[in-house]
Amino acid sequence: MTKPAIYLDHNAASLLLPEARAALVAALDMVGNPSSVHGHGRALRNLIDSARGQVASLAGAERKQVVFTGSATEAITQAIVGGAKAFASSAILVSAGEHAAVLKAAEATGLPVVTIGLNGDGFIDLDQLGAEIARADAAGETLLVALHWVNNETGVVQPMGRINALVGPTRHTLFIDAVQAFGKLPLDFAGSAPDMMAVSGHKIGSPAGIGALLVKAHADVVRLIPGGGQEQGRRGGTEAAGLIAAFGAAAAAYDEKYQHAGLLALIDKLETGLRAIAPDVVIFGDERIGNVSNFAVPGVKNATAMMGLDLLGLSVSSGSACSSGKVGASHVLAAMGVAPELAECALRVSLGWNSTAADVEAFIAGFESILGRHRSRQGQAA
Known part of the structure; x- marks a missing residue:
């Protein structure tokens, strides 16, 4: 493996x-x-x-x-x-x-x-x-x-x-x-x-x-x-x-090693890229720490997206990693009043001391491919 x-x-x-x-x-x-x-x-x-x-x-x-x-x-x-x-x-x-x-x-x-x-x-x-x-x-x-x-x-x-x-x-x-x-x-x-x-x-x-x-x-x-x-x-x-x-x-x-301003710029780059490929993306939270983006594209379930990203060699999460590896409903998003059907689409990208612009670009490209397959299935169902 x-x-x-x-x-x-x-x-x-x-x-x-x-x-x-x-x-x-x-x-x-x-x-x-x-x-x-x-x-x-x-x-x-x-x-x-x-x-x-x-x-x-x-x-x-x-x-x-x-x-x-x-x-x-x-x-x-x-x-x-x-x-x-x-x-x-x-x-x-x-x-x-x-x-x-x-x-x-x-x-x-x-x-x-x-x-x-x-x-x-x-x-x-x-x-x-x-x-x-x-x-x-x-x-x-x-x-x-x-x-x-x-x-x-x-x-x-x-x-x-x-x-x-x-x-x-x-x-x-x-x-x-x-x-x-x-x-x-x-x-x-x-x-x-x-x-x-x-x-x-x-x-x-x-x-x-x-x-x-x-x-x-x-x-x-x-x-x-x-x-x-x-x-x-x-x-x-x-x-x-x-x-x-x-x-x-x-x-x-x-x-x-932890460059806050640089990571904030990378998160901005990531969210700009997300909006370009998915204009309906919802980004949760306003005043945030500079290394995190928690977002959802309606209809794209996080379990499916995480699996697809993992196959592409991209490790992200749906929130806390302290629940025995399960992908479950987020009590945080529920407390914020996020609808359950949107919350189950939430993904979290969190950057660290060795994250680069190339990492963000690879994520955007990978997520775009997952969106493409999702839209293709939607079109076939219609």
Whole structure:
């Protein structure tokens, strides 16, 4: 089986950066346990501490605020399940567009979960958010508010300044899923309102299996996995030094490798090409991160289109890649009020650090051929 020639699904997982590969390989040649006090253990501890500083730098965090986890999903679960317990939350607030990791973690708390709606452009309903906070204040309840910064399916960037202003001054806990924002937007965790924030390694070019939870000092009490005191007692289990080193190397290299303006120009090129071959194309979301386009051509089912593109060596998705490889209905598009028959035509193209104009041109050519076959079948049916 040949590898796909062109990879256009970076929101699911970005390609491994050479710097991350080199750091991982070098760490695999080291032996010991980072908690050991002998020379081999100290060498691994120094490697982890260096990576902690690199991740902190990209996140605008202090080194001590970075807690390494086995994935962003684990970080999210620690923040929500552990946070709800630590802060005696009465209820969890999420938006209708959250990643499944957030929704499932909120459900796992056993607490009431209040869902904040999205408007047609994919933005969180801030009026409803404010009303829920006011209601909780009046009732003497303590909320854990768990919201995403950038939507993984549509790329819509939430108005984080306004969210921070609404929740930050209150006594409620604010957790932000920053997985799709990390490395793509300027983060200032140390100087901003969120109490906790989750980031991921494989979205910025490190291997999968490593993430981090950023925590303010008062949130150091949040726990999920007890153990032998690793990560300053905040996450048990022997650290995966190689993965952590690769995560750090990716974070250090990503500012240079991820060219936001260039990818925005490529997305513009892609959407211009789509409109030229399919004037009825619908592009979802307005104020989006620069590397994503989620669109639908009415009548062209995403499962069929993805299969055809895959045969042409073009890897795209229909949205989140975290549903056991299934192509299902998008809860995000449903929350935005998109009709089901249009939502089942939605495709997501997401670009990354190695994407080129030639990749975009190949996608347009490939999708045009699929449209041609679709129109031919329509003509024969008529």
